[in-house]
Amino acid sequence: MQKIFALVFMALMANPLAAQDSAEGDAAGVPPIIFPADQVDLNEFLWIKRPLIVFADAPADPQFLQQMEFITARLDALDARDVVVITDTAPDAGGDLRRQLRPRGFMLVLMGKDGTIYLRKPFPWDVREISRTIDKLPTRQREMREEQQGDS
Template sequence: MQKIFAFLFMAVLAIPATAQQAEDANGMFDPQIVFSSDEADLSEFLWIKRPLIVFADTPADPRYIQQMEYISQRLDDLDARDVVVLTDTDPSANSDLRRKFRPRGFMLVLTGKDGTIYLRKPFPWDVREISRTIDKLPTRQQEMRERGGGS
């Protein structure tokens, strides 16, 4: 059974990697938006990106697998909203993110560009709902006005 979960986890991780390597019309690669928590620090994204943090006690957690499937299916929607996804599936590492947000098992956290926590969910959430939450944020409203209502 563990081999099945490991295979599913690897398959889920492969989908974003494939999507991120696709070239756009200018021949440039799409930016990577999914990172492990040990690869990034929240301060790197202040006023630049909206971190969406996915916590789980193991990558085999069915809720984590489902959340990552939701994310991988709609990477473009998240990228259009300046979202970066950080994952943390190792409680024993006691990362800075775990010390700050103190998750218990699975948890989804959305922070704004200013570092404010806008969403905490103990269960997977569809990217459409996450996008609606982001679109209601004052900074996102301002971005949409400045871009002429785009994205």
């Protein structure tokens, strides 16, 4: 199963348009939350979304594949927390995110809606742990209180 996922993911990453099409949601109504780094600007998400940036030196990096497997298995949990996933597997491209965050090999970065970096991990992290970290952020705490008040 992991080999099939790896092949499908590598095929999608080889063609940015195909990756964008796959990120546009599926029949279950999952909104697009995964984007290649060269197609986004972090300023687009300021105060709207929490960027989760996944860096790797190649699309076939085993850590990258494992992280994307974790993410795609729990897109609903990330979407509920206003997360957008940004992938960068092209170190030679020298994109703005790489210059700003300076990853070495695989790196996972979680940013808050205000642009603050809250987490840097040099290894894949389960979405459950990412969700717990997000749920401890002050902005998320306020959002959860507002959701509870809205349900009352």
